[in-house]
Amino acid sequence: MNKRTFIKRVPGGKTLQIDIDCNERINYVLISGDFFAYPEDFIDKLQEAITGKNISEAIKTITFLYKKMKPELLGISIDDIIDVLRKACA
Template sequence: MIASQKVKEGKLVKVEVECDGFIKKIKITGDFFLHPEDILEKIEKSILGLRKDTGTEAIASRIHEITGANDAQMIGVSPESLALVIREALK
């Protein structure tokens, strides 16, 4: 399943997801910036195993946890925007 969207912060986000009832694989790409760069991999890993019907707020909360714990900066995207595109891909 794939979703691609220009988020409210102005950048393009693309999400590819494989799932049965749970998220088995996820790849997030786009023209946004994250610092440190390896934070995207940590975000993707934190999403694995979530139920397909997990809500946007719960996904955004998981992303906030990862970015906060790693003092990460998100430029051109927010945890909420990423969560919205992930939810769109899961539909």
């Protein structure tokens, strides 16, 4: 496994950290930080849902899950998560 860590400090917000192993597919992903998510299990479900997918499938999955669960994120946004994932898998 080739795990790497990406950290984004959202201006005026919180810290988002993504530990990821990504080649053609996302083999492993862990999202952490001092942000808030309502409901909290959105983050757990998102991690589960994108594992095993390539980056474009993963982004589609995130968008779908986001629309379905309508979570409220404080301190980070869904675009921050997508942004870091894109960089991590580039």
